Amino acid sequence: MQGKEEKNDTVYNLTESIESVLERYNKLKEQDGYCIHFEYDGKVQVKADEYKIYQVIYNLINNAINYTGKDKTVWVRQKISGDKVRIEVTDSGDGIAKEALPYVWDRYYKVDKTHKRAVMGTGLGLSIVKHIVNFYHGTIRVTSQLDEGTEFVVTIPLNWKDL
DSSP, rough: OSSSOOOOOOOHHHHHHHHHHHHTTTHHHHHHHEEEEHHHHHHEEEEEOOHEEEHHHHHHHHHHHHHHTOEEEEEEEEEEEEEEEEEEEEOSSOOOOGGGGGGTTTTTTTTSSSSSSSOOSSHEEEEEHHHHHHHTTTTEEEEEEEEEEEEEEEEEEEEGGGG
């Protein structure tokens, strides 16, 4: 992305923002039997651009839903660790081959052209996620086991304490 990117940071409740992302999938849960679990060890406030972090969460959850296994289960976990918050999104799908893992962040790269749901996408989701997480001095990693699923873990600072 060119030019200087603007930060429109505010202090907001990340836990409630994740819950609002999950509400977007209520119809999918009711009609198609998807099961999306959300666990957290406490509500947390962050200082960030709520829309950008919402994009991160939405893209990761949407990916997990698209690639989850026959059980149609996705886990979202939020954990507070010192001055950081960790968000884990896990699916039970086919997984990603070890040699393909480094490429999941590339624009337009798709591990598998088949999805569990008929979805349209640009192939930019994980590239955007990584960019936003880096912008906030966070980290993102992916682990995967073939036939067992994939987990994305995002860790971002709770910068709100610096206000």
